[in-house]
Amino acid sequence: MPASARRPATAKTRSAIPQLSWRSPQPAPIVLVSGPEEVCAERAIAGVREYLRAEDPSLEVTDLRADDYAQGSLLGVTSPSLFGEPRLVRVSGVEKCSDAFLAEAVSYLAFPQEGATVILRHTGASVRGKKLLDAIRAGEGGGVEVACPAIKRDSDRFDFAAGEFQAAKKRIAPVALRTLVSAFADDLTELAAACQQLISDVPGDITEQVVQRYYGGRVETSAFVVADTAIAGRYGDALIALRHALASGADPVPLVAAVASKLRTMARVAGTRESSVALAARLGLKDWQVDxxxxxxxxxxxATLGMAIQAAARADAEVKGGSRDSVFALERLVTVIATRAPYGS
Structure with a gap:
């Protein structure tokens, strides 16, 4: 299970109720879907609906908005119908809920309706609804929580994508997975869609060639492709990749950040003889990052690694306002790294 899918609640959101992965949610009288990562939240909510519908196709699904709430609605849609069909109520916007919803939702916890599952979506964007969340996390209502923390780090995105293929029982080559993640480093929604497209379209194992065929245009503009080709000493390819990235609208700041990140990782790993597993654990990296x-x-x-790191620090300052020509700063950085020599030598 990817780390991003099983990350426990933080101290701020510590809970006494069961914590479920967004990849394998289960229904309960109250399902609190918390956290800012919308892709994971949508998967969790859809998973609960599919679980309930598989148990009973007559499931009634109702959507409510906590911020535009009509008094009495929650009790009305959760109450048993004439034929006793199971009910699923999806409530969005709990982080900006009205006073009327908050009061009725807190009261509902004391007497949840039999046969009803209420999903409460709270992004964590505000403390609004804290009284309700605290009551659910204390165990009132017999609820469960599905945490959807933000996926921001490269390792978290890698875990997310790996989990997509693992859940589908689909094999993808490590280099293909890394290429895919690098191509969609700025948009988790697009990364998720790309993973699902490959899972559904490709009959066999997914190789780097497959990823290049589907998403070559995106791969070419990836900041990490610029970094990889420069670090490998492929000077011409690195300049071409840089120009593709800039022509596609890439921001110089994250381009430099990608290069600097790889150089720092190389510096941390250099000269060590520990196993990849042990070193990764000590440095807070993934095994594949160490390898x-x-x-x-x-x-x-x-000496050349130190020179490259200094060049990256200089370029970082220049693209953040220290120079009027950020493109020249990037080209000089790529030249220093790819040639492993001072600029102009």
Whole structure:
């Protein structure tokens, strides 16, 4: 199970009720779907609906908005119907709920309706509804919580994508997975859609060639492709990749950040003899990141790596306002890294 799918609640959201993965949610009288990651929240809510519909196709589904709430609605849609069909009520916008909804939802926890599942979606964007969340987390209403924390780090995105293929029992080559994640580093929704397209379209294992065929245009403009080609010493390819990225509207700041991130990882790994597993655990990295950094170090020395890191620091300052020509700053950085020599030498 990917780390991003099983991350426990933080101290701020510590809960006494069961914590479920958004990849494998289950119904309960109250299902609190918390956290800002909308892709994961949508999956969790859809998963509960599919679970209930598989048990009884006559499931009645109702949507309510907590911020535009008509008094009495919650009790009305959860009350048993004439034929006793199960009910699913999806409530959005709990982080901006009205006073009327808050009062009725807190009261509902004391007497949940039999046969009804109420999903409460709270993004965590505000403390509005805290009284309700605290009551649910204390165990009132017999609820469960599905946490959907933000996925921001590269390792979290890698775990997310790996989990997509693992859940579908689909094999993808590690280099193909990394290429895919790099191509959609800025948009988790698009990454999720790309994973699902490959899962549904490709009959066999997914290779790097498959990813290139489907998403080559995106891959070419990836900041990490610029970094990878420069670090590998492929000077011409690195400049072409950089120009593709800039022509596609890439921001110079994250381009430099991607290069600097890879160089820092190389520096942390350089000279160590620990196993990938042990070193990754000590440095807070993934095994594949350690293995990749060790491969990237081929041909580098302590002196050239130090020079590249200094060049990245200079470029970072320049693209953040220290220079009027950020493109030149990027080209100089790529030149220093790819040639492993001072600029102009």
């Amino acid at each position: 990749r950094a060790r491969r990237d170090l081929s041909g580098w020395t302590e």
